[in-house]
Amino acid sequence: MEVLEAVDKAYGDGHAASLERKAEFIKIVRSLFKSKAALAGLFILSAVIFSALLAPYLAPYDPTVQDINNRLKPPAWDPKGSWAHLLGTDHLGRDILSRLIYGSRISLIVGLSAVLVSGTLGILIGLLAGYYGKWLDDIFMRVVDIQLAFPFILLAIAVVAVLGPSLRNIIIVLGVTGWVVYARVIRAEVLSAREAEFIQAIHALGGGTLRILFRHLLPNVVSPGIVIATLEVARMIILESALSFLGLGVQPPTPTWGGMLSDGRQYIYNAWWLATFPGLAIMLTVLGINLLGDWIRDLLDPKLEI
Amino acid sequence: MMRKHLISRFFQTLVVLLGVSMVTFAILHLTGDPAALLLPLDATAEDIAKLRHEMGFDDPLIVQYGRFLKGALRGDFGLSFRHNEPALQLVLDRMPATLELTVAAMLISISVAVPVGILSSLKRNSLLDHAGMVFALLGQSMPVFWLGIMLILVFGVKLHLLPSFGKGGIEHLILPALTLGMFTMARIARLTRSGMLEILGLEYIRTAQAKGVPPRSVILRHALKNAAIPIITIIGLEMGTLLGGAVITETIFAWPGVGRLTIQAIYNRDFPVVQAAVFTLACIFVLINFVVDVLYTYLDPRVRYE
Numbered sequence: 233m234e235v236l237e238a239v240d241k242a243y244g245d246g247h248a249a250s251l252e253r254k255a256e257f258i259k260i261v262r263s264l265f266k267s268k269a270a271l272a273g274l275f276i277l278s279a280v281i282f283s284a285l286l287a288p289y290l291a292p293y294d295p296t297v298q299d300i301n302n303r304l305k306p307p308a309w310d311p312k313g314s315w316a317h318l319l320g321t322d323h324l325g326r327d328i329l330s331r332l333i334y335g336s337r338i339s340l341i342v343g344l345s346a347v348l349v350s351g352t353l354g355i356l357i358g359l360l361a362g363y364y365g366k367w368l369d370d371i372f373m374r375v376v377d378i379q380l381a382f383p384f385i386l387l388a389i390a391v392v393a394v395l396g397p398s399l400r401n402i403i404i405v406l407g408v409t410g411w412v413v414y415a416r417v418i419r420a421e422v423l424s425a426r427e428a429e430f431i432q433a434i435h436a437l438g439g440g441t442l443r444i445l446f447r448h449l450l451p452n453v454v455s456p457g458i459v460i461a462t463l464e465v466a467r468m469i470i471l472e473s474a475l476s477f478l479g480l481g482v483q484p485p486t487p488t489w490g491g492m493l494s495d496g497r498q499y500i501y502n503a504w505w506l507a508t509f510p511g512l513a514i515m516l517t518v519l520g521i522n523l524l525g526d527w528i529r530d531l532l533d534p535k536l537e538i
Numbered sequence: 539m540m541r542k543h544l545i546s547r548f549f550q551t552l553v554v555l556l557g558v559s560m561v562t563f564a565i566l567h568l569t570g571d572p573a574a575l576l577l578p579l580d581a582t583a584e585d586i587a588k589l590r591h592e593m594g595f596d597d598p599l600i601v602q603y604g605r606f607l608k609g610a611l612r613g614d615f616g617l618s619f620r621h622n623e624p625a626l627q628l629v630l631d632r633m634p635a636t637l638e639l640t641v642a643a644m645l646i647s648i649s650v651a652v653p654v655g656i657l658s659s660l661k662r663n664s665l666l667d668h669a670g671m672v673f674a675l676l677g678q679s680m681p682v683f684w685l686g687i688m689l690i691l692v693f694g695v696k697l698h699l700l701p702s703f704g705k706g707g708i709e710h711l712i713l714p715a716l717t718l719g720m721f722t723m724a725r726i727a728r729l730t731r732s733g734m735l736e737i738l739g740l741e742y743i744r745t746a747q748a749k750g751v752p753p754r755s756v757i758l759r760h761a762l763k764n765a766a767i768p769i770i771t772i773i774g775l776e777m778g779t780l781l782g783g784a785v786i787t788e789t790i791f792a793w794p795g796v797g798r799l800t801i802q803a804i805y806n807r808d809f810p811v812v813q814a815a816v817f818t819l820a821c822i823f824v825l826i827n828f829v830v831d832v833l834y835t836y837l838d839p840r841v842r843y844e
Contacts, residue, residue: 374550374553374554374557375557377550377554377557377824377827378554378557378558378561379561380778380823381554381557381558381778381820381821381823381824381827382558382561382816382819382820382823383778383779383781383782383785383819383820383823384782385782385783385785385786386782386785386797386800386815386816386819387816389785389800389801389804390565390804390812390816391565391568393804393805393807394565394566394568395568466679470681473681474681474682474683474786477681477683477786478786478789478801490681490683493681493683493684493687496687497687497790500687500690500691500695501695504691504695507684507687507688507691508688508691510684511680511681511684511685511687511688514680514681514684515676515679515680515681515684516679518679518680518681519675519676519679522675522678522679523675
């Protein structure tokens with residue numbers, strides 16, 4: 233375009249391109265603000281991240297301090313509650329609000345780490361399977377089928393029961409079992425991109441395989457990868473809370489939302505707040521991520537079937 | 539053409555089943571010493587060595603795997619440590635209960651989700667559409683175990699309408715089935731809506747309308763039949779999710795199914811039962827997938843030429 237060339241001439245080479253990038257960025261931000269759902273998601277997620285990062289400053293009490301005299305106090309708006317404990321106390325007298333705030337840390341750490349591990353694994357495998365094809369592809373896809381055959385929860389529980397529950401083991405289990413979603417989609421993208429002319433041109437020019445893989449194919453698969461990663465964070469958070477609920481997550485006294493739910497389950501007959509709030513926290517966090525993830529998907533790759 | 543495709547799928551399924559058996563076998567050997575797993579924590583080194591020899595754990599892995607596979611094919615997974623009965627028998631005894639729960643959950647999901655999805659797609663962007671999709675989004679964001687506990691809280695504790703645990707008449711089935719089916723319901727609703735929207739926009743629909751085909755026939759016979767393809771695929775996949783989700787739901791509602799049995803077995807370190815249960819569930823899922831594949835081949839002729 234003449235305008236762009238003129239810009240480059242006046243301001244130096246490359247200036248037009250950087251202006252274009254800035255325009256793209258502004259377009260994206262505008263579209264974010266137009267979508268109320270995405271904004272809501274962003275707001276919720278920011279609140280959760282904020283809580284996790286600033287937990288020691290936000291939480292009114294230490295989440296592990298027990299106060300048996302004050303046990304099972306209802307939330308502040310209940311006549312028997314008090315504003316000292318906004319959301320009430322649990323069966324050991326610990327402040328629920330503080331535990332919720334600290335619990336966000338575990339959820340976010342596990343969610344993000346597990347996605348990092350499974351995403352890296354999955355994208356790598358998907359790239360290799362899609363590019364090399366033939367029997368390598370067949371093997372990988374059989375492995376995918378085999379892994380998908382097992383109800384994830386059972387596999388996770390069995391493995392954690394054998395290896396022992398800890399933060400590290402949970403991240404490993406979630407990461408190692410989560411790669412499948414990425415691999416499938418990335419492989420499909422690579423299969424279609426592989427036939428593109430520019431790939432064949434690079435090949436003809438003598439470009440090496442590694443170069444093709446990383447410099448040319450990888451950027452194309454980043455979009456679906458990001459969409460999947462976002463939605464997977466939500467799934468990982470739910471799975472972590474499920475494991476914690478079953479007692480196989482991060483062990484007490486570290487507060488986890490799933491663990492709080494498990495504790496609260498015994499007290500639903502007389503202390504409904506123990507179980508209700510952690511679950512709400514999980515649901516809102518996951519909702520926020522899903523809303524944001526849907527917006528990202530519509531932005532980057534609307535045809536993606538997730 | 540179709541037969542060749544089906545035969546190749548059949549062999550792929552066999553490979554997957556073989557892989558399933560390998561993973562099931564491997565669970566016990568993850569830490570390297572199954573004998574240590576099977577004994578209480580204060581066992582002496584001699585006890586462990588003795589057990590290792592008795593159970594044949596000091597044979598090479600491939601020999602042990604062969605033994606396991608032979609046993610598995612005959613349905614012999616050993617005796618349960620807890621109950622002293624054949625492990626597989628314990629699993630099969632509880633399978634009907636789990637299947638009842640899973641089928642009920644699937645039925646509830648489909649009967650609510652499909653109409654909601656269709657209506658949403660027909661009245662796009664109306665209040666009905668938005669409400670339906672918000673509900674679906676929430677449904678996909680809430681953890682299964684929290685929903686179960688909340689339902690027990692509302693219908694069991696506060697309203698005294700429905701029982702909160704155990705198996706009995708249909709009133710015992712409603713809450714667990716609803717809990718189990720919620721996520722699937724949400725997912726199918728969203729997929730039905732997007733699938734219908736996509737197809738309703740296609741030209742052959744407009745042709746049918748121009749021809750004067752009555753609207754109901756257009757929707758049901760032309761649009762739905764094609765939207766059904768991804769929906770049926772999802773149903774097949776969701777059966778696996780349901781079988782897995784049943785684990786948690788059964789625990790919460792004390793439903794006497796395979797899931798609950800497996801979790802208790804894991805807590806009790808009753809590994810023959812764990813292996814029998816995991817293997818059986820995985821096989822069921824693989825078979826369901828195969829059936830879905832066959833159905834798919836009939837519904838979508840394009841698949842036969844892959």
